[in-house]
Amino acid sequence: MILLVLLLAAAGGHAHSVQGQERNGSCVCEVNSTVWVFPVSKYDAVSQLIQNCQDSLEKLQTQTGMGEETVPDMEATLNNVTQRLERFQYLNTQGLYNALHLKQLSQEIQHLQDTMDDEAFDKDGEEAQQIHTELQKFQEDVDQMYNKNVFNLETMREKLRSLNNRIQNCRTLPQSFRSSCSECMMTNISAPVVTKLNPFSTSYIAGAWGHDTDADGVESYWIQHLASGHRLGITVRFYQTYEDLMAARNHRDESLTGSYTDANAIQGPGTIFHKGVVYYQCYNVPELCAYDVKTKKVRRLKLPGAGFNNKFPYCYYSCLDWTDINLSVDDKGLWVMYAMEANHGNMVISLVDTENFNVTHTWKTRLFKRSVTNAFMVCGVLYATRFINTYKEEVFYAFDTTTGMEDNMLSIPMEKVAASVANLHYNPTDMRLYMYNGGYMLAYQVYF
Numbered sequence: 001m002i003l004l005v006l007l008l009a010a011a012g013g014h015a016h017s018v019q020g021q022e023r024n025g026s027c028v029c030e031v032n033s034t035v036w037v038f039p040v041s042k043y044d045a046v047s048q049l050i051q052n053c054q055d056s057l058e059k060l061q062t063q064t065g066m067g068e069e070t071v072p073d074m075e076a077t078l079n080n081v082t083q084r085l086e087r088f089q090y091l092n093t094q095g096l097y098n099a100l101h102l103k104q105l106s107q108e109i110q111h112l113q114d115t116m117d118d119e120a121f122d123k124d125g126e127e128a129q130q131i132h133t134e135l136q137k138f139q140e141d142v143d144q145m146y147n148k149n150v151f152n153l154e155t156m157r158e159k160l161r162s163l164n165n166r167i168q169n170c171r172t173l174p175q176s177f178r179s180s181c182s183e184c185m186m187t188n189i190s191a192p193v194v195t196k197l198n199p200f201s202t203s204y205i206a207g208a209w210g211h212d213t214d215a216d217g218v219e220s221y222w223i224q225h226l227a228s229g230h231r232l233g234i235t236v237r238f239y240q241t242y243e244d245l246m247a248a249r250n251h252r253d254e255s256l257t258g259s260y261t262d263a264n265a266i267q268g269p270g271t272i273f274h275k276g277v278v279y280y281q282c283y284n285v286p287e288l289c290a291y292d293v294k295t296k297k298v299r300r301l302k303l304p305g306a307g308f309n310n311k312f313p314y315c316y317y318s319c320l321d322w323t324d325i326n327l328s329v330d331d332k333g334l335w336v337m338y339a340m341e342a343n344h345g346n347m348v349i350s351l352v353d354t355e356n357f358n359v360t361h362t363w364k365t366r367l368f369k370r371s372v373t374n375a376f377m378v379c380g381v382l383y384a385t386r387f388i389n390t391y392k393e394e395v396f397y398a399f400d401t402t403t404g405m406e407d408n409m410l411s412i413p414m415e416k417v418a419a420s421v422a423n424l425h426y427n428p429t430d431m432r433l434y435m436y437n438g439g440y441m442l443a444y445q446v447y448f
Contacts (some may be wrong), residue, residue, distance in 0.1 A: 070244050160207070185407075186446055187412070189412055190441045193432070194442060195442050197439060198436075201439075203439070205221065205422070206322070207226050207269055207436050207439075208422065208434075208436050209222060209226055209441045210424075210425060211432070212273045212427070220238050221234070221238070224269075226322075231267060231268065231321065234260055237253050252377065256298075264298045267283045268323055269320075286308040301357050303338060305342050308325060311339075314369065314373055315372075319370075328428070330378050332380045346365055347363065347375065351401075363399070363401050363404070374421040380400065381401070388413070391416060394412065394414075418437050419438065421437055424434065433442045
């Protein structure tokens with residue numbers, strides 16, 4: 001009996017006591033063998049669980065393999081997005097999405113009040129009196145924000161921008177500035193009346209061209225192409241007649257400097273030729289250069305805070321390098337257009353006194369410079385274009401420096417021959433727009 005118990009214990013892992021009887025010198029007992037039946041159902045369940053685990057592991061291994069193949073692509077995409085966002089990081093660090101400090105806001109209001117006390121203002125004018133009253137009310141609102149601890153600083157900053165532009169309009173201006181032209185908006189642009197490939201090479205896709213009449217009444221057509229990575233230029237080509245321009249004959253090349261890296265070399269396609277002077281961005285700095293063709297002398301004008309070296313280029317369709325600073329001329333004079341971190345990358349317009357070569361007025365817009373293809377001035381109004389397709393551009397935005405009003409609902413189409421627009425400016429003499437478009441020179445008639 002003891003031996004049987006041990007055998008059962010070894011076979012099944014459990015010991016059971018079985019009673020027996022002694023018969024004829026032997027131990028006789030009855031044993032129920034069903035107690036030690038093999039657990040088939042449990043075995044099947046465990047086997048199925050193992051199979052499921054194996055299938056899951058194989059699926060996980062397959063997914064892991066696929067993940068290893070896609071991770072490099074995801075990393076490349078992430079790096080690409082990161083690089084693209086880096087150029088906008090200043091928006092966060094400079095406080096576009098964070099409220100301004102009230103102290104800074106108060107200082108800017110005080111600066112506007114100091115500006116109003118400048119002798120260049122007509123303090124007795126109705127507009128000046130109105131602005132003075134609004135500034136006082138503005139300061140009271142800021143003081144209340146201190147007391148109530150309720151901040152709506154983005155709205156206040158927009159109000160500050162508007163007041164600043166109105167104050168600039170109150171400066172003592174020549175009567176001709178408020179001409180009838182300022183009361184008119186451009187209504188249409190013709191199909192190109194001139195379409196010609198530049199005379200240098202099809203590889204010169206960046207540059208500028210136009211038409212000028214100097215103080216002596218001498219006409220000239222000019223072309224300025226960029227070399228050295230579509231960034232730098234040192235030469236301007238002149239033609240005395242339209243016929244010579246179209247036939248590419250009888251030209252004269254004016255070398256502004258002898259080296260592309262000279263301090264007075266041309267950077268970017270924002271060049272303009274006006275009354276015998278070439279105006280352009282100086283090499284590698286946020287400054288304007290003015291090269292007098294007759295005297296061969298260069299004057300320089302700093303643009304404090306202006307973005308340069310591809311910080312704020314035109315970028316609507318694809319970024320056009322070295323377009324941070326560009327110039328335009330209309331019946332008001334010479335304008336320079338650029339963007340500043342202080343204005344959150346939005347376009348800034350400055351009117352330049354060409355005689356003393358200094359900035360007389362500056363307007364800040366709400367137009368993000370990277371959101372447009374190009375811009376130009378007509379009758380004191382800034383117009384901006386955007387990309388529609390390779391062969392069509394659209395004027396969609398206007399900012400009137402006389403009234404400070406903005407309009408982003410325009411829809412004036414412009415035909416073109418290539419995607420990128422390197423230079424676009426207006427000539428008040430013949431009322432034409434001149435475009436340098438992928439190496440082609442185009443001109444359009446403007447209608448009011």
